[in-house]
Amino acid sequence: MRNDAVxxxxxxxxxxxxxxxxxxxxxxxxxxxxxxxxxxxxSLNVDFFTRMPAPVGEAGGGMANAIAGTLILIGLGAVxxxxxxxxxGIYAAEFSGTKMATAxxxxxxxxxxxxxxxxxxxxxGIAVLPVKQFSAAAGGLALGVMxxxxxxxxxxxxxxxxxxxxxxxxxxxxxxxxxTTVSVVLPAAAPGIITGIVLALARIAGETAPLLFTAFNNxxxxxxxxxxxxxxTVQVFTYAISPYQEWHRQAWAGALxxxxxxLLCSVLARYAxxxxxxxxxxx
Amino acid sequence: xxxxxxxxxxxxxxxxxxxxLILVLLVAAIGFELLRQSQLSIAKFGLSFWIxxxxxxxxxxxxxxxxxxxxxxxSVLALALATPIALGIAIFLSELCPNSLRQPLTFLTExxxxxxSIVYGLWGIFVLVPAxxxxxxxxxxxxxxxxxxxxxxxxVGMLSAVLILAVMVIPFTSSVAREVLKAVPMxxxxxxxxxxxxxxxxxxxxxxxxxTGIVGAIMLGFGRALGETMAVTMVIxxxxxxxxxxxxxxxxxxxxxxxxxxxxxxxLYLDALIEVGLVxxxxxLFVNAGxxxxxxxxxxxxTVRTAPPVVAAPIGDAA
Numbered sequence: 312m313r314n315d316a317v318x319x320x321x322x323x324x325x326x327x328x329x330x331x332x333x334x335x336x337x338x339x340x341x342x343x344x345x346x347x348x349x350x351x352x353x354s355l356n357v358d359f360f361t362r363m364p365a366p367v368g369e370a371g372g373g374m375a376n377a378i379a380g381t382l383i384l385i386g387l388g389a390v391x392x393x394x395x396x397x398x399x400g401i402y403a404a405e406f407s408g409t410k411m412a413t414a415x416x417x418x419x420x421x422x423x424x425x426x427x428x429x430x431x432x433x434x435x436g437i438a439v440l441p442v443k444q445f446s447a448a449a450g451g452l453a454l455g456v457m458x459x460x461x462x463x464x465x466x467x468x469x470x471x472x473x474x475x476x477x478x479x480x481x482x483x484x485x486x487x488x489x490x491t492t493v494s495v496v497l498p499a500a501a502p503g504i505i506t507g508i509v510l511a512l513a514r515i516a517g518e519t520a521p522l523l524f525t526a527f528n529n530x531x532x533x534x535x536x537x538x539x540x541x542x543x544t545v546q547v548f549t550y551a552i553s554p555y556q557e558w559h560r561q562a563w564a565g566a567l568x569x570x571x572x573x574l575l576c577s578v579l580a581r582y583a584x585x586x587x588x589x590x591x592x593x594x
Numbered sequence: 595x596x597x598x599x600x601x602x603x604x605x606x607x608x609x610x611x612x613x614x615l616i617l618v619l620l621v622a623a624i625g626f627e628l629l630r631q632s633q634l635s636i637a638k639f640g641l642s643f644w645i646x647x648x649x650x651x652x653x654x655x656x657x658x659x660x661x662x663x664x665x666x667x668x669s670v671l672a673l674a675l676a677t678p679i680a681l682g683i684a685i686f687l688s689e690l691c692p693n694s695l696r697q698p699l700t701f702l703t704e705x706x707x708x709x710x711s712i713v714y715g716l717w718g719i720f721v722l723v724p725a726x727x728x729x730x731x732x733x734x735x736x737x738x739x740x741x742x743x744x745x746x747x748x749x750v751g752m753l754s755a756v757l758i759l760a761v762m763v764i765p766f767t768s769s770v771a772r773e774v775l776k777a778v779p780m781x782x783x784x785x786x787x788x789x790x791x792x793x794x795x796x797x798x799x800x801x802x803x804x805x806t807g808i809v810g811a812i813m814l815g816f817g818r819a820l821g822e823t824m825a826v827t828m829v830i831x832x833x834x835x836x837x838x839x840x841x842x843x844x845x846x847x848x849x850x851x852x853x854x855x856x857x858x859x860x861x862l863y864l865d866a867l868i869e870v871g872l873v874x875x876x877x878x879l880f881v882n883a884g885x886x887x888x889x890x891x892x893x894x895x896x897t898v899r900t901a902p903p904v905v906a907a908p909i910g911d912a913a
Contacts, residue, residue, distance in 0.1 A: 333683050346720075398614065399613055418621045426874060428821065431851075431855075433871075524856050
């Protein structure tokens with residue numbers, strides 16, 4: 312029908328376009344990273360980590376309260392999400408194929424797809440409205456709900472990677488199924504699961520929307536769980552939409568810290584998973 | 595001995611199952627809670643909430659249509675922009691890329707998904723919006739007469755939102771599409787090559803084989819775009835109007851929640867906002883469920899259809 316030269320040309324053009332698509336996606340990545348790093352470094356200093364926000368019009372100041380707030384919120388979320396997520400993941404992997412396990416997988420995927428702002432509205436309804444008080448606890452719960460599906464699926468997938476021979480070995484020695492999972496399969500998958508959890512925590516640390524009306528914001532240093540608490544992301548948002556130059560500089564510094572955190576964790580996770588892969592293919 | 599062991603097994607199954615049930619109940623609880631909290635608005639406005647254009651907290655009249663429009667319009671346009679790029683990336687990384695480049699390039703494209711939304715928004719405000727404003731102002735008057743480019747060149751508006759959404763959606767679609775292509779049996783491509791196909795024709799055969807999964811990947815990106823909040827809120831202009839114009843400041847469901855939730859002074863206002871959340875939840879639920887079903891079905895057919903070579907071998911022997 313069409314002659315060969317034309318077909319070969321079409322093939323060349325389209326495959327080149329595919330390579331071009333990768334470049335198109337990497338341009339915004341490079342632009343964003345470049346700007347965040349150059350702008351962020353200008354205003355990032357020791358004060359940023361140790362001082363409180365300065366009032367409007369005053370130079371300097373930092374985000375000590377927001378950094379502490381983010382750590383507290385992430386910690387609260389982790390306390391909620393890690394046990395439930397890991398156990399749900401164990402269930403989904405161990406009883407894979409049953410109706411209930413499929414329901415758990417489907418629920419995790421669905422929850423993962425629920426917009427973060429909707430999770431904020433949900434947690435507002437159950438944890439803020441009844442007590443008429445924004446609180447760190449509510450913010451932590453919102454972040455926990457966001458972490459939960461990621462931790463569940465990570466645990467499930469990594470458990471399924473553990474060689475069946477390990478499991479059979481334990482069962483052959485007379486261990487019960489639960490004991491096999493807890494004492495043999497889980498430890499084998501643990502490094503991967505921990506890596507996945509760290510990565511999930513880093514990503515959730517960058518969430519803003521679920522905190523807007525759960526943890527809200529706080530101009531002061533607070534560690535109380537029943538009071539509003541500041542976070543890096545909400546603080547960056549507040550500063551970014553303000554009209555003040557000085558606050559914009561602070562926002563860039565905050566963005567740099569957030570990006571550095573996520574980048575560092577991603578690189579570490581990648582390094583760790585590669586080592587794991589090498590270990591698994593090694594024997 | 596065997597009874598005690600099986601009762602142990604049962605306890606293990608029940609114990610972990612009960613915890614896993616929390617996850618399932620949580621999804622149901624979100625829907626239930628949003629429905630319960632928006633009763634006032636649902637009772638007062640009923641279905642007109644979906645089609646009313648007026649959002650006026652002062653007079654207590656609430657219609658969500660401008661937000662539904664803004665969310666759908668921005669997401670569809672972003673998808674139109676992101677899908678070809680995301681599929682191109684997936685094809686390049688799984689079919690064309692030299693082995694040494696594959697891992698670093700995959701890592702870099704997936705990094706796009708790791709950058710926090712707020713950082714995209716910050717970049718949007720200070721870099722993208724001024725650039726879009728300059729672009730809008732430089733457009734010739736003949737084009738500006740079209741409904742797509744009408745209105746003053748303010749920078750904040752639909753175009754900025756679409757561009758930023760497209761970049762944010764790319765990694766999600768491309769990573770699922772890559773998995774789908776990976777699941778397509780090599781024999782599909784080999785068969786195409788054996789028939790004299792060019793490289794692109796072989797890839798097209800693989801894409802066709804994985805079409806269910808590819809559609810699932812695109813829908814997953816759509817779901818992401820629908821719910822994206824911070825970056826869009828910061829660049830879309832937050833003006834509840836229905837306009838085809840890419841230059842017009844508009845509003846999305848997620849953005850109105852982010853902006854007005856803490857300001858909702860009376861109960862009806864708050865309930866109307868929660869109902870916006872409910873609408874967003876329902877729409878994303880359908881899109882995501884559809885996407886998951888397609889991706890799962892793809893994975894199943896891929897594993898079922900890889901079986902034939904074993905069956906085919908004896909036939910070859912007989913010949």
